[in-house]
Amino acid sequence: MDKVMVRGQLRRLRDERVPSRDRAADAEAIALSALQAAHEAGVGPGDWVAAYESMATEPPTQALVAAFLARGIRVMVPVTKPDWDLDWREVGTESPLGLEAIGRASVVFVPAHGVDARGTRIGQGKGCYDRALPRTAATLVAVVHPWEVVLDRDLPREPHDRPVDAVIAAGTGLRRLPAG
Template sequence: MTDQPAGSDAKALVRARLRSRRRAEVAGRDRAEDAESLALDGLRVAHEAGLARGSWVAAYESTPLEPPTEALIAALVARGIRVMVPITLPDWDLDWREVGIPDPLGSAAIGRAQVVFVPAHAVDGWGNRVGQGKGCYDRVLPRTSALVVAVVHPWEVLDEPLPHDAHDRPVDAVMAAGLGVRHLGAPAAG
């Protein structure tokens, strides 16, 4: 994924390639097995972050092509950890609601989270992530000092650097089914 133009144009090309591969690969995955692996890894992250009953985590409800987060959310809730999930606003900012409760918490609620699990199409070793392209999480993450963990498929943890823009917020760690959790280095310059 190197030798691409810098910034947003390069990200659009990479995103298209990653989406295509995801569509091709996901059908061959055991979704239940992936869900269990991610749930166990997510519980490990929560434990290492010192979360207790009543602590807040932000996560997201996955689509069929994304790594499954249903078991992760259920496992956290079962341990008394409060989980907020996003509500996408018309301007691509995010509001939040607690799992199982329809009432919005407000866009500042992310500041309560001690861990934020974010979606991504890929993450490199410096914490650069390629998301959906709307900048939702780049808007939201500056509102929290939480540990930010991208959730991806195993082939989406990349050794080569991903293109990124100055406004992109790097993640602290990445987790993928069968690969566990990797804490990442400093973001690449540029």
């Protein structure tokens, strides 16, 4: 199956399943797993992580962001540019940090519709993160719903797709992947 078909299937599952999720419980579980990932990467007060502000059907990231801020960890979030590249801004400000700011992050939490056991990530399809991720050597952690961790088959991967190092899903926690 190609990415368009897989993405469509995963979007339909979100539309069906997300309304019955306990978003508050999911948010707390995701935040705890994100703190674990950051701790394992050696992130401490004053260090940077990159996250994103989740949309209604995405796994909730508000508690993740709040947990880092409460610990003095700086959080940058993306600002999508007209050409689909990503600029960044620090949470709580509107000032752009620049395209290269992602290089400051020790861990980058990325949105995904699905992640397989090899670390292949299916995103929204606009290539925003495909443009941004080459600018960082950070640990990459996809944030998904539990059913979006696809272990029974390989997702389609193109040469420009950078595998993620780990995946977080509420209910399953942090899972390290043999990216490659």
